[in-house]
Amino acid sequence: MDYDFKSIEKKWQARWAEKSEFKVTEDKSKPKYYVLDMFPYPSGAGLHVGHPLGYIASDIYSRYKRLKGFNVLHPMGYDAFGLPAEQYAIQTGQHPEVTTTNNISRYREQLDRIGFSYDWDREVRTCDPDYYKWTQWAFLKMFDSWYDPEKDRACPISELVEKLSTVGYGDVSAEQWNSSSEKQKSDILMNYRIAYQGETSVNWCEGLGTVLANDEVKDGLSVRGGFPVEQKKMTQWQLRVSAYASRLLDSLDSLDWSDSLKEMQRNWIGRSEGTEMEFDTVCEGRHRKVTIFTTRADTVFGVTFMVLAPESELVPELTSQECRQSVEEYLAAVKKKTERERISQTHSVSGVFSGSYGINPLTGEQIPIWISDYVLAGYGTGAIMAVPAHDSRDYAFARKFNLPIIPLIEGCDVSEQSFDAKEGTMCNSGFLNGMSVKQAIEAAKDYVEEHHLGRRKTNYRLRDAIFSRQRYWGEPFPIYYKDGIPCPLPESELPLRLPEIDSYKPSADGQPPLARAKDWTWNGYPLEKSTMPGFAGSSAYYLRYMDPHDSDALVSREANSYWRNVDLYIGGTEHATGHLIYSRFWNKFLYDLGYVCEDEPFRKLLNQGMIQGRSNFVYRVVGTNQFVSYGLKDNYQTTQIHVDISLVRNDRLDTEAFKQWRPEYNDASFILENGEYICGWAVEKMSKSMYNVVNPDLICDTYGADTLRLYEMFLGPVEQSKPWDTKGIDGVNRFLKKFWRLFYDKDKFLVSDLEPTAGELKVLHKLIGKEQTDIENFSYNTTISAFMIAVNELSAMGTTSRAILEPLVVLLSPFAPHICEELYEALGHSESVGRASFPEFRSEYTLEDSVTYPVQFNGKMRFTLELPKSASVAEVEEAVRAAEQTAKWTADKTIAKVIVVPGRIINIVVK
């Protein structure tokens, strides 16, 4: 019997499904382990070979952990709400649900062919009302909560109402609260709710007709679709993620994530510790305090002007009569400009004088106040003190408008550019003179606090997440409006189902598509018309997998206290500042309210790299239909043309197939080298237009799923991006055939009950040891290499012993489960190989016969010595003396002591 992967894979995939082989329950007798993949958005294009990379890695780990005796939760589902299905619906009228369901079945077929060990009973789909009920539920909880800074956690809003009505809170007194109208009370509470509605500057994408979150925008364009995005003031639902900024930052340290990813999150959260300072200002005789934020309190003596953000509410107050017109012109220009510049990426220096002045609190000097768009309204206080000598942006501004520049650090040269570095010795700075910059920063902070000029303050870049989208295909908000006041729907009304509508476009009057729904009301009150963004459904899905069919809770206390959180999460880096922040926020919120028992959702995170495409090219001689082979193309004038990689094998073009590919190539002719047409190649993104997409189904057809799995892992470290290159796939396929031949010679089953030899045991146990450490480090490629060596050695030894071959099957099963199931059955087992235990590593079988000792004299190495591992200390000493003679090392010193160090070093002390 030859290795017939087709029937083997079909047989075992069917059997796994039929026996629900991978179904898990909360088995308290075993330790749990939760391995999660980032669930996919089921796009119409189906899977290409890049998608399963992470899934294969996690599947191997899951199967390995099962062999190691863990109860492994390894679920899969679909992130099914999203823009592409809706865009498609707008064009075709096809309901997004239909498209989505079709795509999901296609995905499922493709996933099943690769032989994953998912517990499909736990599948979730974010667009399923039974699922999004809990997304809506979490939103209601956030609406009903506020962040109590004293307790440093989210608390029921009723506690805040209690405070407000008895002693007042913030700048609202109890009298004010108690005499407020319902509408006013609602507005006050909106300033505190975790999920709140508020006016804010948003990323408005005209092309998509919706607002977008910061992480959905890149370089001024929408990540989905690449449409221009502009800033616009709108009232939107938001999540108070910023309240969690410090906790999100601090607990990063406890996570086992890659440094680069943690760093990305740190940058995104952007903690900066500085000082808030009050500056007196004068505008036409009116005095007013203006608060600014700075991280360089030490540079106050160099402040020569102040700048306000154009959107700052201080602008009208601080604009003098005579400057009013020029200020208004500037504000109008900024509004237009930012849209353009966000796309063009070039920032030109611009600004306008406000007509008012500030007073430097340390020097008493009067300084002009300017307005410029290089100051952002959304960060700090929207006002800054400008120190042109030591801040490059202030410097550029001062140069442009001829404002004074005062250097504060001895010997620094500010004639060409500012001196931004935080080093040197202070000068021109009153009481700070002579201090180092670091000392001066602290001294200035102390001074400011002591003299009540301001206070230490930590700012974060992290903004609240804008949570409404003017789209159809998302979760409806469980919110209705009563006299214009947003009110939560009772929990018993959940899920609030997405209504049917006749068209998925925005309504004629520019309202979201839900405005088209008939009777989109509750008890006669209008319901919210926007829907939730993509990250809503993906923020807590890992919790739902723990208890996916529970209709009374997102996750029951029992299930949650067993599975706790995700032990290993595998997915791409592209979610670093989106999903992975929101999920952590969402989880912390649920943790604060006591619904989940762990503060962090994902203990360990592995970022799989991307698999890029490897495109092939043919070279057409200009003006002809003649194609010249790669090695000869420099002799001709050619155009490079992408050729479908299915027509190419190992860079050799199938010229006949090429002629059939497109009508215009039917009469193509070729200039060959050595009788072959060699194609050029390049590494590019995998995409349809470059004809370089490799479909995993095709690989499964030609080589089998086991080969695909092994090959994707053999390509290199999981974290690394690498091009898909079919060249090497024959190697791992050959390995599997060789592996098969250890068990079968044609139809003859070779396995015997012979006692294994010492050599065979050594091969086996070296492999066990290697696999154990490598898998724990996700170094799958080296494990596979070790396997290849072991199989080569065993087949050279003619091994037939069951005591060797049976553990070998178990060891390989996480990587190539189908072939291993087949062989395990042939060995006489009726249970799946997945139920076996990982073979125990016995180091005594692997010891080498001899040991190499580097020999050092007084710490200096002179030579290495190879001795039997059984050699005694006395024998080693003797060997050293003998070696000393033959090595002609003429010492005029005598050996005092020979020290044999366990770490295989011999140190010799001479005198």
Added chain:
RNA sequence: GCCCGAGUGGCGGAAUGGUAGACGCGAUGGACUCAAAAUCCAUUGUCCCUUAAAGAUGUGCCGGUUCGAGUCCGGCCUCGGGCACCA
């Protein structure tokens, strides 16, 4: 501009500070075969050399630490990724 990460054969990639290039691909030669496929064996960093032995050289560049550096330290160069008026 700032912050990460990475540079090793023709290619993908291995190397707790200790024989650089494991393993695989490709290539070359050979065995088996009428032939092909499949399979197996050998060689394969570069240079010098008819060949071999032997040697020299070799992990982006320059320097340092060390008996010993792909690995550690300092300074550059290149590539990839992230952030980008965040005061």
